[in-house]
Structures are given as C-alpha cells and as structure tokens.
Amino acid sequence: MSGEADHREPAERSAEAAGDGADAAAGDAVADDAATGAVRAADAALPEESLLRVRDLDAGYGDLQILTSVDMDVGDGEYVTIVGPNGAGKSTVMKSVFGLTTYMGGTVEFDGETIHGRSPDEIIHEGIGYVPQNENVFESLTVRENLEMGAYILDEVPEDQIEWVYERFPILRERSDQRAGTMSGGQRQMLAMGRALMLDPDLLLLDEPSAGLAPDLVQEMFDRIDRINDDGTAVLMVEQNAKQALRRCDRGYVLVNGENAYVDTGDALLADEQVRKDFLGG
C-alpha cells in the first residue's frame, strides 16, 4: 500500500472501504482490509499540511518488527488519537516518532525535517514532547524540580513557562515542593504532562494518559488535554478509552497488528458500524 497513491482518489476509496467493511468479520480479516480499502475513508479528513508526517514506517525493538508500513499525519494544532486492540503497536508508533525504537524503514518528518533515526534528545529540540505511560515522573524529585528537568536543554530555568504550567495545573503550584513520588496517580499524570510542556512543544505525544485513573478523573484529564490542544499544541494520543478519545479528537487512527486499519474523523469512526463492532465493543 502506498500512502501517496491513497491521496489521489479519496471518493473511490471511501466507497471501497464501505464495501469491504461490511464483509469483514474477524480481526485478522479487518487487518487485511486495511491494506486494501478501509484506510482511505479518511482521506477527506487529512490535514492540508502535516506537522508530523509518517510514511511507510517499519519499526520495532531489536530484531522484532512491530510496525509495518504505517502512515500517519498530524496537522498543525490537530488532535489525533490512535486506538486499536492490545498489542496493535499503538505505543510503538509514538515511541518510533520519538526515536525510542529500532528504525527499520520508511520516513518520519516533522515540520518538514526528517527525524527518523535520530535520538530523543535531538528530537526534543525539534519541538516534540513525550509523556510515557508508566513511571513518567521523577519520584524522588520535587514537583518543581520535575518541571525544571523538563526544560533541561535550556540554559536557564524558564520561569514564565513554569508559571504557564502552574496556571494550567494549579495543583502543581500547591504541591511545588512536594516529592512527586508522594502524589496520586492523577496528579502525577498532570505533572508528567506539565514536564513535557515545559519546552512549549508543537506536538505532544501522550501514551495512555487516562491509564489507572478513577472514572471522574478520566473526564478531567480529557478536559485538560482539550485545553492544551486549544492553546495550539498538536496532540497525538494513544488511548484505551477509545470512545471517549474519539469523541474528543479531530481524527482517529485504528491500528491492527502493526498496520493501519482505519482512519477518519473521530465522529466518523464512532459512527462506523464495523469499527464499533470490532474495536469499540459495539
């Protein structure tokens, strides 16, 4: 499958996708469909110009290949979600963008620059922030020190940016001298995001921000992500809470077995019967 070719005939491919979708039953069959048709449904929804542009990406860990020919775009200020079954390679896409996996082929471009094959400390300079799923705060450091570490690559601690983060997450100001390890899961998640926002990135990568949070906190977390996005930061997020995430995002990708399966606006994916049945629990 070629991403370039896909762009040319959106209407035809949409029709094809609809037809294939109706026939598909098992997960494997869906994955195969991905290669032929379903993914094209979203071409109409693609951003005109991509901030992040992933094409034919093959990546994995060591000798183990996880991603096969993955295409993905995030426009300037766009809010994109990746959903899919366990082990589909959702987090791997994100890690690959951030230079944390073994690069095996394809291209990753950010803001017109090729970034695949580069290390995280180089990529961070380009304006991408990454929040890992687990152990994403320095537990023995205070809240403020965690934020300072987020801006390590700057010569001086950017007080105005700390202030900016405090305004968005007031609890962090209250707890600024508390050690991060003593905070609750929700507060840690906020701190992890705050740390990643310290360099005011153009793109924020969020790996399961709602994991392990109580249901009422999940809502709050999504609200905060909305606000970050409203402020102009593009967001690429992996989420278990697929319905929630798709409802809020601009566009969603469904990934199966390390390959693109569907891509469309969040609402369109939610409305798609096949997607609902296979990935969203009906």
Added chain:
Amino acid sequence: MGISETYTRGRELAVERPFVLVVAAVLALLGFDVVRQLATPGGLSTARLATYLWDGLVVGLSIGLAGVGLSMTYSILNFANFGHGDYVTSGAFAGWAVTWLFAGAGQFDLSTLLFIGSLSTTDLGVSILSTPLAIVVGLVVAAAAAIVLSLAIDRVVYRPMRDQEGIALLIASIGVALALRYTIYIVFGQRTRGLTDAQSVPELALPVGGGQTLAIGGHEVTLVVVAATLMLGVHLLLQTTKLGKAMRAMADNEDLARVTGIPTERVVRFTWIIGGGLAGAGGFLIALERGAMNFQFGWVLLLLIFAAVILGGIGSIYGAMFGGVTMGLAQNLSLVWIPSEFSTVAAFGVMIFVLLFKPEGLFSGVTTA
C-alpha cells in the same frame, strides 16, 4: 486524646514497627549503662568517652567521604564498583608524592620523594601546621588524580559495557581493582610508609568537664573540617544545581531522564568526576590522619565503606554519610564495653542488626542519589 488512644497507638507501633522499639530499648539500656559507668568512681571517665566519640566521628567521616562516591556510582551507573577502594589508594599515593615533593624539594633526593621512599619523616617534617601548602596541594592533586583515573577507566572499561548487567560490571570492577592495586605495588612497593611528622602535629586540648581534657590532633581536625565541607558541597550540588538535579533524576529513572533530554553520558561523566574526586581526597585525608599508608589500605577499607553504604541504603549519598558515621561511632563506642580487638566486630554487628530489620538500608527510598 485519651489514655486508651495512646495505648492503641503504642500497640500499633509495637506491632508494625518493632524495629523502632527494639532499637530504642537497646539504646536506652546502653545509654543508661554509660551513665552508670560514668557515675562509678574509677569507672569510665568523661575524657575517655569524649575520645571515643571524637575518634568515632573521625573514622566515620573518612569512611563516609569515601562511601559517597561509591554510592553515587551505584545509583547512577547501577553497579557496585569494587575498584573504588583502589581509587582511594591511587589518589592518596599521587597526592602524597606531590606533598613530599613540595615539602622536601631541595633537601632530599627527588626520586625518593616522588616514590614516597625511605627517609626520616621527622627530618621531612610534614604536617598541617609546618607545611600547610604542601598538604593543600597534595589534597588537590589526590582528588585530581583520582578523577583522571576514574574517567580514563570509565572510557576504557565501563563505557563499552554500559548496557551490560550489574554483575558483569561488578566483575570488571574487581579486575580494575586488582590491576590498580598491583600497579601501585610495582611502582611504590609494598612497604607501609610513614608520611607525617608526628612530633610537629599540633594538638588541641579541649576541656570536657571535671578538670579532664580531650586531646584533638590537628590532622583529625583537618579531616573533619575538609570532609564535612566536601559533604556539604555535595549536598548543595545535588539539591541546588541543575547538574545535581539531573544526577538525582537519572538515579531515579534513567529512561525518563533520556526522553526528557538530559544528556545522560554527560551526567555519568560528572558522577565519576565527583565520586572519583571524593575518593582521592578521602584517601589523602585518611592517610594524613593515620600518618601512614601502604598499597592496599583502600582495598582493606573497602569492606568498611561497603558496610557503611549498605547500612545507609546503597544508592543514597546521605545514607553513605550517615552509615559511615554510624559505623565509626559503633566501632569506637563499643570500646566502653568490649576490648579493642573486637571493635570492628561491633561495627559489623550494628550493621547486621540494622539490616535484619531494615534490609534495604536506613535511607533507601527516602533520599536517592
């Protein structure tokens, strides 16, 4: 807040943290006995008790100073560096060669001075009062030499193995230890050599009550002051500087440090610089206080250093400082009750006792790096 509540809390404490109660009981018993002995005519004199405390502090700080580097490399590089004791020795030999050179140039044969050879230490007359400059220069050189050595060894031995398990690194470090020790042996010989002029070391007499005095040696004071200053320096570095915070961050979570943009190799380099520098300075000061050294004093000391570091919670530098002082005090205060042949047994006994109840060490999980 009634009696019953107090009682309940007491019972909870006894059930959940029996360690605290046992320690409190043992310490109370020992404290009571010390008071009893002090009160007994012809028993323990205040001067003797003060001497034990002072000696314990001196020994403890020297162990702690050497232990800080060991604990730092453990927390940031994730391996127990068995070569650390020989960094201590190497620094000491380099430093003392320079101190002798400074103090004796012109009066004695240069090669004898440089190889810390056989000559009358009384004639050379090295002490903090008579040749302060030579001592200061030697201290700086000791630290610098140990820094250069640890960076060079890291480059040649440890960096190519950065991704290996801790055990592989540990075994490599034993090899480094042997290589260093016998290099020193070949260059300087196996003789235990006197370094300072005991006669010219000033002594301070501190009154401790009852007309008795505590004699404090000038070199002991030097060790205590320099060690305390260096530890305070490390504390300030870790807590207030960007580099220090990055060190703590990396000790805490190396993967996260990397995705945060912290240059991890640079942090590793600074860890060696600080750890090596403290080892070298520590070695020089220990030799100064003892007035003598041989090619394996660091290696012999390493057992005590490890004990102190483990007691304090390996990986915590505050644990290393605290563990060192605890070991030193235990070793010396035990002399109140047992003969000096067994004082080291007492120190290790305290360590085992603590680890029985707190296997992860006193400071682990409280303050890393």
